[in-house]
Amino acid sequence: MTAATRGRPAASTNKKNPANPPSFQSTLADRGLTLVRNTTDTLQINVGLKCNQACRHCHLSAGPQRAENMDRRTAEAVVAYARRAGFQTIDITGGAPELNPNAEFLVAELSELAPRLMFRSNLSALNSRKRSRLLDLLVSRRAVIVASFPSLNPGQADAQRGSGIFSTSIDALTRLNALGYGRQGSGLELNLVSNPVGAFLPPAQSEAEARFRRVLKGRWGIVFNRYYSFANVPLGRFRNWLKHTENFQRYMQKLVSAFNSCALDGVMCRSLVSVAWDGYLFDCDFNLACGLPMSGRKVHVSDLDGPPAAGAPIATADHCYTCTAGSGFT
Amino acid sequence: METYYDPQDLDKFETIGREAPGLAKKFFDYYGAVFAAGELSEREKALIALAVAHTIQCPYCIDAYTRACLEKGSNPAEMTEALHVATAIRGGASLVHGVQMRNIADKLSM
Numbered sequence: 001m002t003a004a005t006r007g008r009p010a011a012s013t014n015k016k017n018p019a020n021p022p023s024f025q026s027t028l029a030d031r032g033l034t035l036v037r038n039t040t041d042t043l044q045i046n047v048g049l050k051c052n053q054a055c056r057h058c059h060l061s062a063g064p065q066r067a068e069n070m071d072r073r074t075a076e077a078v079v080a081y082a083r084r085a086g087f088q089t090i091d092i093t094g095g096a097p098e099l100n101p102n103a104e105f106l107v108a109e110l111s112e113l114a115p116r117l118m119f120r121s122n123l124s125a126l127n128s129r130k131r132s133r134l135l136d137l138l139v140s141r142r143a144v145i146v147a148s149f150p151s152l153n154p155g156q157a158d159a160q161r162g163s164g165i166f167s168t169s170i171d172a173l174t175r176l177n178a179l180g181y182g183r184q185g186s187g188l189e190l191n192l193v194s195n196p197v198g199a200f201l202p203p204a205q206s207e208a209e210a211r212f213r214r215v216l217k218g219r220w221g222i223v224f225n226r227y228y229s230f231a232n233v234p235l236g237r238f239r240n241w242l243k244h245t246e247n248f249q250r251y252m253q254k255l256v257s258a259f260n261s262c263a264l265d266g267v268m269c270r271s272l273v274s275v276a277w278d279g280y281l282f283d284c285d286f287n288l289a290c291g292l293p294m295s296g297r298k299v300h301v302s303d304l305d306g307p308p309a310a311g312a313p314i315a316t317a318d319h320c321y322t323c324t325a326g327s328g329f330t
Numbered sequence: 331m332e333t334y335y336d337p338q339d340l341d342k343f344e345t346i347g348r349e350a351p352g353l354a355k356k357f358f359d360y361y362g363a364v365f366a367a368g369e370l371s372e373r374e375k376a377l378i379a380l381a382v383a384h385t386i387q388c389p390y391c392i393d394a395y396t397r398a399c400l401e402k403g404s405n406p407a408e409m410t411e412a413l414h415v416a417t418a419i420r421g422g423a424s425l426v427h428g429v430q431m432r433n434i435a436d437k438l439s440m
Binding site for chain 2: 200202208
């Protein structure tokens, strides 16, 4: 019993009214903490909310019906910004970035501008025959592929991501391995990202990574480089699901109880700037999801000369508890 | 009190030390040490606890260790298999006593 219930509560977690956990800002203030930028070395580009899947944990409520997609003009403005600012890492995400008509343009241009280019994929969109040219480009530009793969259990994976997605994902990983992705010495990095399939926090990363490595290799001969387990962020479709299933309050309490001030140092918003499909800037993809602009004011990518300054304030809200829970979300 | 078992009571477990804090501390320290990773992983220990919880049919433990198993990365198929292990042992324990029944019956019978 204690294993699940004995977390040390955050400073103001009130036993008087557990239905109203303290705001993230008040938890920081109670502990004398502030959240400001460090050196910003990563540019994350969210090219849109269009996706071939409608995952139940999606904080952006991305899906096939979403029309928000980065146009060529904005893509060019983003490339120009990346050239002006100079980043160590550029991270292309969505939606399913494969579905953006400018995906190849972005990969080709941005791979010249940063030592590390990451491309996030739900696997099913990338494995389509229509994306062969994009896949060839990712290989030739040595882009890191960050693939969503939530569970080793087909039922769990399909429950989160849609019927048949587990088997499609296995096919896609097999194809990526055949191209050299995930194989030692190939220079093609394949990382897996797993989000819990429900209203609970993720397992310890090192133990889960070892198990994913053993099972994927043993059952399907699949190899990969790194594995990351991240908590689900209570926004978008996941927030609706939490509320619909009456799990919201308890999930928020769990995040608040798991607050770890040490995780604050490594949260991604300290070193990352996120640009949305329409070119506006955010401190992270989660603030983007809920329309909370960078440092609290709306700035377009074409209006910025360089990376946000170190020491600049970071906009926060209660979903920020996700990134400070346990070992954190980097 | 409307029911004997209230899910909210699980969160009050630590208050059990109110009248005997020294003993409670020893118990919770021991409990924490038992479930820490050792020769077995935390995930494996949670699966064992889930199976035992069903054997002793403790609603608090079933609630807590269903959540713990999911959080440690187990999936419902693995958790169900763990329950079958408990069920097999529990059923087997009844069945193996049939040997006693046979011994006695054989002794009494012609």
